[in-house]
C-alpha cells in the first residue's frame with residue numbers, strides 16, 4: 001500500500017515506520033525533519049495546510065495521522081482538530097478508503113471517567129472534558145467520524161495512554177517504584193504501539209462493523225480497568241510485552257500512603 005503519514009517524526013512515528021516499512025511504501029510528513037538515519041521519502045508539511053495535505057495524499061491508499069500539539073491553545077486546535085479536517089478532505093477528494101487516526105484514551109474517556117475502575121472501553125459514550133489536549137483531539141475525532149460515515153471511508157482510531165520502552169515493562173526499576181505513584185495501568189511498549197498501526201492498516205474491511213471503529217491499544221491489565229479485548233478480537237493485535245512485571249514488582253511504600261497519615 002502507498003501510505004501517507006502525518007506528524008510522523010515524533011515519538012511514535014519511528015515505531016510506526018518500523019512496523020510498516022518492509023511491506024508498504026511510505027511518505028513521511030511532519031513540520032520537523034526526521035533524524036538523518038531515516039532513509040525513506042519525507043515531505044515537510046503542516047497538517048493545517050489543507051491544500052498541502054490534499055496534494056501529498058494524491059495516489060495514496062491510506063493516511064495515518066500521528067500529529068499532535070498539546071499545549072498551545074491555537075496550535076492545539078490547528079493540529080488536532082483542523083488537521084483531521086485536512087486529512088479527511090484529502091481522503092474524500094482522492095477516494096482513499098482507509099484512514100488511521102490516533103490519540104490519547106482521554107479524548108473519549110476523560111476526567112469524568114477517572115473514578116471508574118472496571119471495564120472502561122472504547123464503546124462508551126465520549127466525555128472528553130475541557131482539557132485542551134483532550135478536547136482538541138476529540139473534536140478532530142468527531143470531524144473524522146462524520147466524514148467516514150458520509151463518504152464511506154474506513155476510519156480506525158487507535159487510542160493510547162502511556163507509551164514506554166519495553167525494558168521499562170519487562171524490568172521495571174524497583175528502586176524508583178513508589179506505591180500509588182507508579183505507572184498507569186494502560187501502558188504499552190513502543191514496539192506494540194507501532195504494531196497496532198500495522199494491524200489497523202492491514203485489517204480486512206469485512207472485519208469492521210462500521211465505517212468508524214475505535215480501539216484501545218493496551219495489554220489487558222489484570223483487574224480489567226481498561227478493556228481492550230476488541231483490539232485483540234477484531235484487529236488481531238497481539239502485544240509482545242505484557243504488564244505482568246509491573247504488577248509483580250516489589251514497591252516502596254509511598255510517603256503519602258493513607259496509613260502514614262494517621
Ligand SMILES: NC(=O)c1ccc[n+]([C@@H]2O[C@H](COP(=O)([O-])OP(=O)(O)OC[C@H]3O[C@@H](n4cnc5c(N)ncnc54)[C@H](O)[C@@H]3O)[C@@H](O)[C@H]2O)c1
Pocket residue numbers: 006007008009010011012013029030031032045046047048065066067068069078079102103104105159160161162163
Ligand atoms: N506518547 C504518548 O505516550 C502518547 C500517549 C497517548 C496518545 N498518544 C498519541 O499518539 C500520537 C503520536 O504521539 P507522539 O507521542 O508521537 O507525539 P509527539 O509530540 O512526539 O509527536 C507529534 C508529532 O506531531 C508533529 N506536529 C506538530 N505540529 C504539527 C503540524 N502542524 N503539522 C504536522 N505535524 C505536526 C510534531 O512535530 C511531532 O513530530 C498522537 O496522536 C498522540 O495523541 C501518544
